[in-house]
Amino acid sequence: MKEFLLLFSILTSVFGFSQQKEFTISWESSKLFGTASSQIEIPSFDKNHFSFTRNTGLQFFAQWEESSYIDENSVELSQVTYQTIAVADLKELPLQNLPKAPKITLQNAIERGNISAYLEITPIIKDQGVYKKITSFSVTYQYGNNPNRSGASTQEITNSVLRTGDWHKFYVDKTGIFRLSKSFLNSIGVNTNVDPRTIKVYGNGGSMLPKANSEFYPLDLQENAIRFVGESDGVFNDDDYILFYAEGPTGYNADSNTNINAYSDKAYFFVTTNGGFGKRIQPLNQPTGDSTLQIDTFQDYQFYEVDEFNIAKIGRRWFGDRFDIENEKSYSFEFPNLVTSEPASVKVLVAGVSETAGSNMQVLLNNNLVSTLNFNPIDDPVLAYGRTYSDDVTLNSETLTVDLVYNNNGNPSALGYLDYISVEATRQLIFEGTQLLFKNNQVASESGIAEYTLSNASNVQEVWDISDKYNVKTVVNSDQSQTLSFKDVAGSLKTYITLTSLEYLQPSRDANTSVSNQNIKGEIFLNSQGVFEDIDYIIVAHNNYVTQAERLAQINREQYNLNVKVVTLNEIYNEFSSGNQDVAAIRNMVKYVYDNASSPGRRLKYLCLFGDASYDYKNRISNNTNIVPIWNSVESFSLTSSFISDDFYGFMDENEGNVNNGRLDIAVGRILANSPQQAKELVDKIEGYYAAEAFGSWRNNFLTISDDVDEAWEKVLQNTTDAIGNEVTDEKPFMNVVKIHSDAFQQESTSSGERFPKVNKAVKDALDVGALVVNYFGHGGEDGLAAERIFTKVDAQDVRNLCKFSLFVTVTCEYTKFDNPQRPTAGEYTYWNKEGGAISLITTTRQIFVTVGVSINEKLGEFLFNFGTNESISMAEALRLTKNDPSIVGINQRSLVFYIGDPAMKLAFAKPEVRLTKVNDVNLSEFNEPIKALDRVKLSGQVYDTAGNFLDNYNGILTATVFDKEIDRQTLGNNGVTENGSLIILNFKTLGETLFKGQATVTNGEFEFEFVVPRDLGIPVGPGKVSFYSKQNNILDDKSGSNFDLQFGGINENAEEDNQGPVITLFMNDENFVSGGITNEQPTLLAKLQDENGINTASGIGHDITAIIDGDETNPFVLNDYYQSNVDDYQNGEVTYPFRDLEPGLHTLTLKAWDVYNNASVSQIEFVVRDKDEELVISNVLNYPNPFIDYTEFWFSHNSSDVLDVSVQIFTVSGKLVRTLNGQTSGGGKVTSSLSKDIVWDGRDDFGDKIGKGVYIYKLKVRSNRLNKQVEKIEKLVIL
Template sequence: MKKYLLLLLLFAAFFGYSQQKQFDINWGTTTVLETSSSNIEIPAFNKKHFSFTYKKGITFFSQWEESTYIDENSVELSQVSYTTISSSELKDLPRSTIPKTPKVKLKNAIDRDNISAYLEITPIINDRGIYKKITSFTIDYEYGGGANRTNLNNQEIVSSVLSSGQWHRFYVEQSGVFRISKSFLNSMGVNTNVDPRTIKLYGNGGSMLPLSNSEPAPNDLQENAIHFIGEGDGVFNDNDYILFYAEGPNEYNQESDTNVNLYADKSYYYINTQGTFGKRITPLNQPEGEASLEITTFQDYQFHEVDENNLGKIGRRWFGERFDVENEQSFTFNFPNLVTTIPAKVKVLGAGVSETTASSMQVVLNGTLVGALGFAVATDAILATAGSFQNDIQLSSPDVTVKLIYNNNGNPSTQGYLDYVSIEATRELIFDGTQFIFKNDEVVLNPGIVQYNVGNATNVQEVWDITDKYNVKSVSNSSQNSNLTFKDVSGSAKKYTTVTNSDYFQPSRDATSSVSNQDIKGTVFLNAQGQFQDVDYIIIANNSYISQAQRLAQINRDKYNINVKVLTLNEIYQEFSSGKQDVAAIRNMVQYVYQNASEPSKRLKYLCLFGDASYDYKNRISNNTNVVPTWNSTESFSLVSSFISDDFYGMMDDNEGEMEEQERLDIAVGRILADSPQRAKDLIDKIEGYYGEEAYGSWRNNVVTISDDVDNPNWEFILQNTTDAIANRITDEKPFMNVTKIHTDSYQQQSTASGQRYPAVNEAIKNALEVGAIVVNYFGHGGEDGLAGERIFTKVDAQEIRNLCKFNLFVTVTCEFTKFDNPQRQTAGEFTYWNKEGGAIALITTTRQIFVTVGVTVNEELDAYLFNFGSNDYPTMAEALRLTKNDPSVAGINQKSLIFFIGDPAMKLSIAKPEIRLTAVNDLPVAEQTGPLKALDRIKMSGEVFDSAGTFLSNYNGILTATVLDKEIDRQTLGNDNGDDVILDFKTLGETIFKGQATVTNGKFDFEFVVPRDIGIPVGQGKVGFYSKQDNILDDKSGYSFDIQVGGINENAEEDNIGPVINLFMNDENFVSGGITNEQPSLIARLQDDNGINTASGIGHDITAIIDDDETNPFVLNDYYEANVDDYKNGKLSYPFRDLEPGIHTLTVKAWDVYNNSSTSQIEFNVRDKDEELVITNVLNYPNPFIDYTEFWFNHNSSDVLDVSVQIFTVSGKLVRTLNGQTSGGGKVTSSLSKDIVWDGRDDFGDKIGKGVYVYKLKVRSERLNKQVEKIEKLVIL
C-alpha cells in the first residue's frame, strides 16, 4: 500500500492549480451519416472531434494527455464565440437534441494508468428560438479529482469462503422472510448432526449487480444473519427451524429500468455447517430520546412485468403482453389499508411496432381514462418505438384495475407490447395478516429520531430492519401488543419487514444442492509451485467448453510464455454473484485480478470470453447460444443506437462501467465465437494450424484491401478513397508487404435477375483469400448476409473458401456483418470465422449498423496500430483494437463499442521479422546495376539474411521464396453506377515476373529465372519480395528491394519454340485419370519448361483451367504457381475447386512458358456427392506380391475421417488377421487416396504366415453418413 500512498502525496501537489485550454470548431459543409438502412444529413466539422448519436445529437469532443487526475466538477466555460445557423442548415439534426445553453462535460479518461482529460460540448444551441453554433471557446479546470480513485486501486487478496468446508445451496424466487426446516436441509444433504449454532447462511441476494464500477459490490459470498429457533440446547431437533430474510431476483433496477432480473430467475443462498458459530439476528439498537417524526404509513410498490418478447432481438429491454387482435388487457393490484388522500405514482411503459401508422395505448384506471402512451411509426433503422405514461393519481379504492386499450388506428398489422405497469401507493402501517415490507420516504428527508407505529400487530412476532440485508436487526413484539412501536435513526433510507409465524415463505432447491470447494480469489495468482505470479491472460469458459479453453491456454503459454488462467463461469458466479448469472460478476472478477497485480506494468492484459453469446440471457428462444454472456445496451429498438459490447469487461477504473464515451479499455478483450463444444474444438484446431509449420509461407507478406463501389456519387467515393489510402499507407510503411487492391468499381458490373452483381469480384476475393493474406480489410456497405449491396462476398462464399493454414484477420468495419447475438440468424461473419478449412483466424468486425464516417476514422487509426508503423514490434490484434478505441480521434465516438474482436486476444499477426536483402543481380552488387531486367534475360539474383539489428546471420539456413514483380500498374475505376462522375485513379502491384524458391545456406542465397516476354516494355522500377523459413525452427524472415529496373527486351535471346510439359492430378499425385473425387477437389499441376513458366499475365497468356470445355468461365491460376526450390524450370500449382456437380468432368489446363509457347493437358474425374454416398475405387495393396510390408490403397470421395477395416483370409475362408485404422482425412487432408493401413505379413499373434495367395476384404465406414462400403481383392506373400 505504500506505493499508492506515495502516489496520493504526489497528486496532492497538483491540487488547486487552474488550467486553461482554448478550442476552435472549424465548421464545414454538412455530412451524410449513412448505414445500410438509414441516412441523416447534419452540420459537421473536423471529423477528429465530431460525434453524433440520435440521443445526444452532435457533440464536439477532444482528448489530451494529463499528468494527473482532473477535478471533473471544476470545469468552467468562457470566451464562447457563436455564429448563427439557420433551421434549414440544420438539415436532419433532431431539434430535441439541441439545448438552450452549451452542455459541457470534462472527465478523466484512464487506461492502464495513462491519464487523459476528455472534453465533450454540445456545439449548437437554441437561444430563444435562434440557432447558434460555437466557433471557439475556452475551458478552465483544476486538478485534484482522482485521489479517491487511487484508494480503490488495490483489493486485498483473500480466499473465498467456499475454499473449505461443506457447502450446499438452495434458492428463492421472491423477497421476504423464509423458513428452513431440518427436513429441508436433510433433503439437500446437509449434515444436521452438528451443533446448530455453527450453521451459517451465505448469499448476496437476487438483485442485479451494479454496472458502474463506482458502486460497491461484494466480491465473495456474504454471511447473512439468521434467527435459529431452538438452537440454544446445541442440538438440531426435528422441530427446530431457521428464519431469515432473503432478497429475491425481482427488485427494481434503475440502471436498466426494470423490475425483473435480466439474467436470472433464482436467488441462491448457501449453507455451511462447519467452523465457528454463525451470524445471528440481533436486536435493533433503538435510539433514546423523543422522536421528531412519527410514521404510521408506508409506500407500497407493486408491479406487473413479464419478460417474454424482445421486439428487435437486440438490447436488454424485454416486453410481455402483446396487443393486436386482443387489444384490451387488464391488470389488478390490491393495496389494503389504502391512504386515499395521497396520490399514487402510476407508471406504464410499452412499445409499438408499425411501419406505416402511428398507434397508441390508453390507460384506464378503475374505469377512468387517465392517459395514453403514443407510439410513432417505426423505420428501417428503428424497429419499434417506446411510449410511457407516468402520473400521480388519486386512488379511491384499495382494489385497482389498470386496463390498457391498444388503438392501431385502423392498421391490423400493428402491434403493441407492455413493458410493465407499476403503482406506488401509500398504505396505513397496519398488519393485514401476511408479511409485508415497508418503507417511508419521509424518513430520508428528516434526520433525527423516527418512531414507527405498526397497527393490528398482535400476530406480528417481530419487525426486522432489513436495510442491511446481511445484518438484519429485530424488534420483538413478545407481548403481542396490538400497536407495535419502535424507534430508529432517520436521515437515510430504511426498509423493514413484518415477521409472523402465520406466513413464512418456503425455499426451493435444484436437483443437485452440493457445492464443490473453489477459490478463485485466493488461488488465481498462484503458480504450480504455490508462489505468487501475476496473471497476463484470463480465459472464461462454460464448463462444457473447458477442455478446449485449456488447449488455448497451453497454446499461449507455449507460444508467448505468458501466465494464462482458465476460469469457469460457474466458479465466477459462485464467488462474485452468489451463484447466479450476472455480467457485472464477470467484470468484477476481472477487475479483482487487474487491481491486485504486483505492479501496474504487470496488470492483466488479455481477456478471452470462450463461447458464443445471445440477446437472450434466459434461454427463452430455441437454439439459444448464451454460452458466455455479453453486455447489452438499454436501447433496444434502434439498429444504429443499440449495441452489444465486450468492452464492458475490459474497463477497470472506478469511473467506468456505464459505457460512456470517456471510458477507456484497460484490457484487450476477445471472444471465441463457439456455439458448441465441437465448434470450439474446430476453432482451436485453426489456432493450432495458424501457428503450425504448414502455416509458414510467403502468404504472410500479403495484404488484401477491398472497397465497395460508389452508388451515391455525392459521398460514397469516400469508401474507395479511404480503402486506397489505407492500402497505400501500408505499402509505404511496410514495403515488404504486397498489398492487393480489389476496388469493386474497377470490375465490370453485371445486371442479373437478383440485381446488380460483380461475379469477377466474388472470384477475385475468394482467390486472394485462398492464395493467402495476413490481413483482409473491407470497407463499404454490408450486412448479415455479406458484403456490399452487390453481394461481392456472401455466406456461401464464406463457407466455400479453402485457405487452410493461411488464415487471415478479416477486418470489416461495416454494418452487422457479424451480428452474432441472434442465434436464429447466422451471419456471413460467423461463417467466415467458423470455416474449418479456410476463412479467418480472427475478425475485427461489427454487430450493429455503423456510420460510414465512423468506419473511416476507425479504419485510419486501426491500421496504424495493427501494423505498428515505424516499428517491427507488433501488438496483438485485440490490443491494436484496444489502442484504436482509446485513440483521441476515436475516443468520443459512441459506436466504437460495437466493434468486436472475434478470436484469441493474445494472438499476434504472423508477420515475418526483418530482414532479407537483395545484394547482387547477375553477380554485380545492387548499387552497381546499370541496366534493367529485360524480357527473355536470364537473371541471377543473390541475397543475404540479417537480423532486425542489421547483423548478418551466418548460421541461418532455410528455404526462401522470392517474388519478382514488374512495375506498378496505373488503373482506374469504371464508374459503373455513376459514369465518369466518380473515377478513382489508383496503382496496383505489378504482374509477377517470377515466383520461386531457393535454398539459404549460411545466410546466403541465389536463384535464377528467365524474364517473361510479357513484361511491360517501358523501363520502370520493379520490386523483389522475399520470405524465408528457417530449417528446423518455426521462425521466418521477410525483406524487399526496389533496386531493380524492369523493361525492354533482349533481342539476342536464345530461341525456344517448345511449350511446357504439364502433368495433372486431382487431390493427390497418385490420382489416375477417371478416378473419383468429392465436390471440392484440388487440382494439382506439375509444370516443366527449360526457360520457366509465364506468370506475367500477358493478354491471353495466363495459366488457365477449363472444366467441361466451358471456355467462357476459365479459372486463372497464375497466383497459384510457384517454381521448385533452386529450379526455376520446374514448378507446381494447387487450386481448390468449389461445389462441382456430381458426375464425370473433363479438366483442361493450358500454360505458357516465358517465350509464350503454350501447351495443354487434360484429365477426367468423377465427382461423387460426399453428403449422399460413400464411394471407394481402385482398391489394391502395394507392393503386391510382398515379403514383409504392404500398404492397402483405395480412392474415396470423402473429406471426413473414415473408419477402415481390412480382414485377411486364407483361400479357404479362415480369418488370419484383422487390421483397423482410420484415413487421415478431414482438416488438413484433401487427398482422395488413402494408404493409411499397412501390414507386415503376420497374424494376430505376431507370427509370420505362410507364403501364398490370400483374400482380403476392405471395409470403409463413414460415421457422418452412417454408411459402409466394402471391396474384396487378393494379395500374394512371397
C-alpha cells in the first residue's frame, strides 16, 4: 500500500459581507480503507479532510472556526480545476453514485455557542463518461443570521397543561373520526357528572416526531377541536357523545421511509374537565369569490406494510412477509372510481439475503412483469441488500394486483423480504359509504380558490377540514344533498374527511388510564425553595429505575456539586410526545432545558440515559431490553453504515438533528441496566469508585493492549497503541504505562486456532492489579478482543478488580453492540461485572473504519488525560470534545463510539504532587552517585498542592514503587508478515523491572522509606523511575508524583553477606485458615513474607515469586506484581493473589520467593475446593475459647462467598434447650473468607440468666438461601 500526501491551503479575503476560501488538493496513490474485516482500495488524500462511507461515497471535508454565522444557502462553487482519472486508478471506488457535477454543502457547526463552518464536496465526478478529480476549487459565502434565534424548536419556559386538573388517557390505532361515549369516558375514569362543555380532548396524534431540530412540533399537549353531540343542555346524558378526528400511528414518514410509526403502535389522547369550556369544531370559513380550480378527484394513498422481522437485527427498518419455500405472494389494492387517465405511483421495497449466489425478486403488476430486482450475495459487513421498484404506471382496472416472486437461484438458504408496497392513485371524488379521507395534490401548487365537489354524498353529514388537526373545521351537508360542494383557499395541501353516522371508529384503553399531574417544563428549573436554578445534569430513567437513578443523582451532587434532575420517560412522553414513545421527545426535553439556561455558560452539560436499549422498540423479541430507547439509523443492512447513537440526544442547534455533521453540545452517557437489580449493582460500582477502598496506587496505572499483525496493514494497530502509551508517558509522567503487545508473546497453535495464552493471563493479571484506564486497539467483536481471543466474555465475567474499576477504551468494531438483547457482548459483561471489570467504557457498537479508530484513539488521549493541565474533565466530555475535533476523520462514523457509564464521572487521577527531595539524607540536587545492586537506600520526600505549596498538615500513607531503567523490547513477528521484504517488528520501550514496592507514613507532609536494591538490578547505569501515590488519613484525597533523576546500575561489592532465604507463611483467604481447610473455586492466596534485606521483585531470570498448584511447574503463577511491603517496613510484606475457577478437590500450593540477595525459600499449603454452587460444606466446627467463663465464639469453615444464615442451639446433656443464637456470616460476595466466627455467646440463657457450670451440647446450623440448602453439626462446650 502506497502512502499519500495532501497539500491543503486556505486563503481568505473579505469583500464586504462576502467571504472566499480557496482549497488545493494534491492527489496521490490509492490506499486501503475499511474495517478490520472488510477493506477496499480507493483514491485517497490527507486523512484530516478525507471521508468515505459506502452510503455517501468519497467526500472532501474541511472545518474552520468562524466569528459569525454563515448563510448556508449562500455558498457558491467556482474556479474548479480538474484532472482526468483513469478507471483503473479509481480501484474499487463505487462508481454508480458519482455525480455529473460537484455536490457541495456548507453548514454552520455550532458547539455550545462556538461557531465553525463545515464544508463537504464530492471530489470525483463523471462528466459525459469521463472521470475527473478536483485538484483545486474556491467557495464564496456570506454571513447570515443566528439559526438558533427564533428557531422552530426553541421555546421559552412555560407550564404544561398537565400541571393541574384531573387527567385520563386513551389511545387509537388508526386514523379517522372516533366516537367517545359516556360509558367509555367513565371506564377510563373521567368524571361525567360535570357540564359537558368543560370536557376537553388533548393530543398531538400518532406521527413520529421530526428528527430535525428546525422542524416544528408542539412543546406540550394541544387541545383538539371536538364535536360534542348533546352538550347544549349542560348535562352529559347517556346518549350524548363526542366525535373527534384522531391521527393514528400509521401514514407515510419520509424521514424513516415507512408507513408505520417505528416507536409506537398507539396514539394517545388525554381527557380533562379542568378549566372553562373546551374547543369545539367550527364551520369552515369558505372564500366568497369565484373558484379558479374545480376539484372532483383526489389522490388515494394505500399501503401494505407489516413489521415482523429485522433482518440483520440492526437499524430502524423492519420487514413483513418472508419469501423462502413459499416464494410467491400476491397483494391486492382496490381503487373504486379510478381515474384511469392519471398515472398511479407504485413503490415496492424488498430485501434479499443470500450467502453464495445472488438472488432476485420479480415484481408483477396485474400479471405484467415490470421489474426484476437483483440482490448481490452478502459479504461482511453487508448482511442484506435492499432494492426498490418505483414508477408511475397506467391502471386500467380498479383493482391492482402486485405479485412478488422470489428466485433464490438454487440456494435454499436464501431469503427474500417485503418491506412495504405503496400505491397512490387518482380517484373520482365519490363517497362510497365509509369514512373517506381525501386530498388533491394539484391544490398545493395552484393559487386562487379551489371548489371541491363530492358526489354520492346523501349519507355524508359533514366534511371536516383536517389540514390543521388541532383546529378541525366543518362543512355541513345540511340538506343531505347528493352532491356536496364547498370552497377553500388553494396554495397549500389540504386534507379532508367525511363524517357519516354509518361508521365511527372506537378508541381503546390501557389498564392504567389515570395521568398524574406533572409539569417538567414549568418546574424542572426550580430548586427546593422554588427559585430558578440552572441544571448541570439530567438523568432520564424508566419509572422502575427511579430509585437507583436518584442514587446516582445524589452521588454527583456530593462529588461534583452538580444540580442534577431525574426525569422519567413516562413524564417526558406525556408532556413532549402526547404519551407516545419517541426518541425525539427525549431530545426535545433535553433541548428545552439546554435552551433555557440563564446564560450560555450555564447550559446543560451532561445527560444520562439510565437503562439498556434495543433495536426493537416494540417488544417483538423475547427478553427485550428497550428500557430507554436509542436512536437507530434508517440504514439497516451494513455493520459500517447502520448504527445506533446516543449522540442524537446531544445535538442542540437548529441546523442539527441528524447524527452526521453536527457538533455535540452535551456529554451523553448510558447506564446499561436491564433490570432494577442490575441498576443497583451498577450504581454500587459507581459509589465504590469514590469509596475509601478505591484509593490506591492502581490509579497511577495505564494499561495498553494491542492486537498482533496478521496482515501488513495491521502494523498500524500496534504502532498506534504504542504511540498512545508513549504520549501518556511524556505528558503525564506520574502514570505508569503497562504495555501488552500481543505479538511480543509467543503465539501457540491449538485445535481452535492461534492463541496467546500468556497474553490472556497478562491481561487478567494487569486488571487484577488495577489500571485506571485500559486501552485496546485491534480486531474485536461481540465475543471479545482479537481473533486469538485474548480477552473473552468469560474473562470479562471473571475479572475481580473490585474497587479498582477501569475505564475501558475499546475502539474496535462490535465489542459492545448492546442493542441486541439476545446476544450479550463481551463489552456488556465487562461493564456488568459487579465485582470487577469496567466502571465505564468508551467503546464501539458497529464495525468502525480503521482510519477512524486511529484518529479517535490519537485525539482522545489529549482530552482524557488532560494534556497540558491538571484540571480534569469527565470521561464523556473528553469523548464529546474528541468527536467535535476537526482532526477526526470519517465524521459519519464517529457516532459508532459510545460512552457507557455516568457521563459526569471523572477519571480518578490523584492530584499533584508528591516530590522526591533527598537520597540517603542528601538533597536530590546534590546526589549524583548511581544506586547499585545491594545498596541500602533511603528516599525522602514531601507532599505539595497543585500550586506548589508544601502541605505541612498532610498526613497519610504513601505507596512508592521504584523501577529499574526502561527496557528495550521488540515484537516477535509470530505470523511472519513482511513489508517490502522485511519482517514487521515493533521496537518499543516498557517500564523497568520493579526494584521495590512499599509503603511509608506521611507525617506533616514529609516521608521517608528504606529498601535494599535487588542483586538482579540491571548492571548498565541509566535513569530509573520512582513512582509515588499517597492518600490522606480520614480524608478522601490523594496525591501522585514521579521522579526520573536517579541513576541505577552496577553492584555494591562491599555489601553485607546474606545467605538466608525469606520466611514464608501461607494462608488461603485470611490468616485464620488452617492447611487442609476448605475454600470455594476462587480462593485468595495470602502469603506473609519476611527477610532482613527484603523480597526480590526485580524479575531476574528464575528469581520471580511463583506459586505452583499441584506440581504443575509448566504453568506457574508469577506474583511479583502482587507483592507489597508493609508500611515503614521493607523487611516484611505480603502477596495477595486471587485464583480463578479452581477445580473441586484437594490442592497443594507451593510458593517460592527470593530475597534481594537471591536466596530462595519454599512453603506449601493444602486446601480443599468445594463447588459453592453444588453443595454447602462446613468443617472445623469449634467454639473458642473452650472451656470458657462468660465469652466464646463459634467458629467454622465453609465454601461459600454468600451471606449464610447461622443458628446455634445450646442444650443440656439431657436435651433441654437453654439458648438459641441466630446470625449471619459477614462479607458475602465481596469477601472470600472461608472462616466464620460471627456468632458469640456470653453463657446466658434466653432470659438473660447465667447458666450453670458443666458440659453442654450445641448444634450449629448453616443455611444458604441461594442454594436452598442447610447443613448442621453437633459439638460440645464447657462452661467454667
